[in-house]
Amino acid sequence: MAAKKIVLTFPKSKIDKPIVYKLIKDYDLVFNIMKASITPDQEGHMVLELSGEPGHIDRGIQFLKEQGVRVEPLSKEIKVDWDKCVQCGACVAICPTGALYVKDRKTMEVVFDPEKCIACELCIRPCPPRAIKVHF
Ligand code: SF4
Ligand code: SF4
Structure with missing residues (x-):
């Protein structure tokens, strides 16, 4: 098995x-x-x-x-470099699983839940400062 x-x-x-x-x-x-x-x-x-x-x-x-x-x-892992992230929210709009989401509507803070990520990589291109990377 x-x-x-x-x-x-x-x-x-x-x-x-x-x-x-x-x-x-x-x-x-x-x-x-x-x-x-x-x-x-x-x-x-x-x-x-x-x-x-x-x-x-x-x-x-x-x-x-x-x-x-x-x-x-399933051998890829998505990492967000929060030092580069400008909290623009572009990745939130594209993420199909809600792995990238706005935690607090008042502050519009974007956070990442790796448990929900399917490593589809859709978020990588739209990120203006290239803060999202895929690791193999
Ligand atoms: S790789 Fe896909 S599922 Fe994972 S955070 Fe990016 S858009 Fe969302
Ligand atoms: S697209 Fe990039 S810069 Fe914008 S919130 Fe997402 S990770 Fe941060």
Whole structure:
């Protein structure tokens, strides 16, 4: 029995299809959905922990890719350099999971909750001072 954490990105045409369910039915895998979200442009993101026989996991991942789902290992970590951050809020508007959010509406302080981050990297480009970095 093995386990693997992966990040899935579903194109708009696939977000309402029962693709993940087939991992149980056809590949004898167990999964735990750790996070899931849909971005405003209707791209779906999901972090899954897959458990099963190693060969089954590989075949299940291959199946997901054949369905047009982007599959990446959950091996990235997002870090915010608060010394560079100017609290502009641009990252809050784009973050699909609410990992970057305004803690206090009065002060408009932006904070980061790594537990909610799916490492989609959408926040990196909009950040004017380049305060957000991805670590592998
Ligand atoms: S990478 Fe950035 S935009 Fe994506 S979930 Fe994490 S904090 Fe939000
Ligand atoms: S976009 Fe960058 S500078 Fe603006 S609040 Fe987010 S981390 Fe800070």
